[in-house]
Amino acid sequence: MRARFYELARAALDADPRVALVTAEIGTTAIGPHERHFNVGIREQLLIGVAAGLALEGYRPVAHSYAPFLVERPWEMLKLDLGHNALGAVLVSNGASYDAAPEGRTHQAPEDVALVAALPGWTIHVPGHPDELEHLFREALAGDDRVYIRMSEETNHARVDGGGFTVLRHGSASAPLVLAVGPTLAPVLEATAALDATVAYTATVRPFDRDALRAALPATDVVLVEPYQAGTSASEVSAALSDRPHRLLALGVPNAEFRRYGTPDEHRAAHGLDAAGISRSLEAFLPG
Amino acid sequence: MSYDDLPALLTRLTGDEKHDWSALSTLDALWVLYDRVLREGDRFLLSKGHGPQAYYAVLAAKGLLPVELLAGWGSFDSPLGYHPDRVAAPGVEFSSGSLGHGLGVAVGVALAGRRVFCLVGDAELEEGSNWEAVHYAGRARLGSLTILAIDNHSSTHGWPGGIAARFELEGWTSATTGREHDALEHALTAGDGVRPHVAVVEVSR
Numbered sequence: 330m331r332a333r334f335y336e337l338a339r340a341a342l343d344a345d346p347r348v349a350l351v352t353a354e355i356g357t358t359a360i361g362p363h364e365r366h367f368n369v370g371i372r373e374q375l376l377i378g379v380a381a382g383l384a385l386e387g388y389r390p391v392a393h394s395y396a397p398f399l400v401e402r403p404w405e406m407l408k409l410d411l412g413h414n415a416l417g418a419v420l421v422s423n424g425a426s427y428d429a430a431p432e433g434r435t436h437q438a439p440e441d442v443a444l445v446a447a448l449p450g451w452t453i454h455v456p457g458h459p460d461e462l463e464h465l466f467r468e469a470l471a472g473d474d475r476v477y478i479r480m481s482e483e484t485n486h487a488r489v490d491g492g493g494f495t496v497l498r499h500g501s502a503s504a505p506l507v508l509a510v511g512p513t514l515a516p517v518l519e520a521t522a523a524l525d526a527t528v529a530y531t532a533t534v535r536p537f538d539r540d541a542l543r544a545a546l547p548a549t550d551v552v553l554v555e556p557y558q559a560g561t562s563a564s565e566v567s568a569a570l571s572d573r574p575h576r577l578l579a580l581g582v583p584n585a586e587f588r589r590y591g592t593p594d595e596h597r598a599a600h601g602l603d604a605a606g607i608s609r610s611l612e613a614f615l616p617g
Numbered sequence: 618m619s620y621d622d623l624p625a626l627l628t629r630l631t632g633d634e635k636h637d638w639s640a641l642s643t644l645d646a647l648w649v650l651y652d653r654v655l656r657e658g659d660r661f662l663l664s665k666g667h668g669p670q671a672y673y674a675v676l677a678a679k680g681l682l683p684v685e686l687l688a689g690w691g692s693f694d695s696p697l698g699y700h701p702d703r704v705a706a707p708g709v710e711f712s713s714g715s716l717g718h719g720l721g722v723a724v725g726v727a728l729a730g731r732r733v734f735c736l737v738g739d740a741e742l743e744e745g746s747n748w749e750a751v752h753y754a755g756r757a758r759l760g761s762l763t764i765l766a767i768d769n770h771s772s773t774h775g776w777p778g779g780i781a782a783r784f785e786l787e788g789w790t791s792a793t794t795g796r797e798h799d800a801l802e803h804a805l806t807a808g809d810g811v812r813p814h815v816a817v818v819e820v821s822r
Contacts, residue, residue: 378746
């Protein structure tokens with residue numbers, strides 16, 4: 330997915346004089362030099378400030394770095410330089426959640442989506458496939474708003490058209506709704522293969538499509554599977570169903586200091602986000 | 618309106634007729650900037666959003682902000698807050714208050730090729746985010762960027778060796794001035810247009 334982004338970023342610089350790219354030593358070489366590609370060095374507060382200044386001048390800035398350094402370190406710049414100043418930018422991160430498992434906690438940011446979602450006016454995409462990234466990135470470039478695109482090394486087997494809220498499989502009238510976000514779709518499909526369930530997918534979590542969730546829910550039980558901090562979109566599900574009795578199980582990366590290295594597969598399994606872990610959670614949550 | 622009209626405008630803001638307005642550290646620098654230096658198409662970003670009375674008064678004097686808006690600043694229905702908001706306040710080009718944000722944005726504006734001025738305070742320079750911008754602007758030779766660094770010695774730990782020396786080491790030109798207007802004008806325009814420039818404005822606390 331990251332390689333696709335670097336191709337797309339390069340092509341956008343070449344094709345659209347409105348696009349400007351700001352990097353901080355990550356992805357800089359892969360995208361290559363261009364008169365509107367500014368590498369500010371290892372200076373992530375400046376990364377966002379420069380993006381805001383370029384937006385003030387009418388450019389469509391794209392800022393790229395590793396998730397902890399793109400979102401967490403300069404978070405106040407997202408809030409003020411962009412949000413409070415009413416300026417737009419497209420922020421594209423790599424290094425999702427536990428992609429950098431052996432690097433340790435400093436290179437892991439499962440909080441990224443919750444942090445961006447805490448700020449008003451952001452659109453947040455979590456593509457599960459490089460083709461979805463391409464569609465969502467192009468759409469973001471055409472706008473002038475604030476967009477965060479969280480890329481991941483994990484991907485699904487195939488793209489889901491559009492990346493919006495899509496029902497992939499219908500269960501019975503009493504079935505639970507299992508909503509897979511981004512790259513969790515592959516294990517969700519495996520875990521629900523033998524289950525009476527309605528399975529839906531989305532690559533866009535802000536704004537959250539509350540109407541689509543209401544329309545897709547057959548009965549009362551919702552299982553939300555997110556590849557970042559557990560519960561990040563739980564408040565959205567609750568708000569969507571505020572007038573309907575419902576039960577919600579929100580799966581994701583636990584909010585805890587994990588202190589393990591190893592591989593992404595080991596982290597996924599430890600967080601219960603592989604097919605076996607999702608199956609166990611479903612079994613415990615769903616009646617009889 | 619002229620410089621001599623500023624006290625009356627400041628009185629509208631505060632209701633205080635006896636105040637010694639020379640205590641406002643930014644007043645003369647902002648006046649000279651707006652009266653003699655800024656040209657059509659330039660940008661000015663007030664990074665140090667604290668104590669914006671002088672800024673609002675100068676904007677009003679220059680017809681960029683309706684004078685009627687000055688009374689009631691900071692009240693619920695006023696577009697003028699204790700820290701300025703560019704979305705709400707006419708004439709304001711940058712929403713600030715939290716220190717250390719203006720310079721980075723000014724670097725982005727300069728990269729786009731526009732002439733841009735940015736005001737910071739000596740205590741504000743304690744924020745590390747400023748130095749990310751200072752380093753990069755020097756290396757990128759952003760000759761369209763000028764900083765007004767108002768030094769009223771409010772930084773607790775200070776700047777041994779001076780503020781200007783730090784910028785010069787990073788490839789900036791510098792000029793140091795007091796609040797006399799011709800000297801201010803000279804310091805603000807002393808850049809070579811090739812390197813970024815800082816005008817350090819020494820004012821008493």
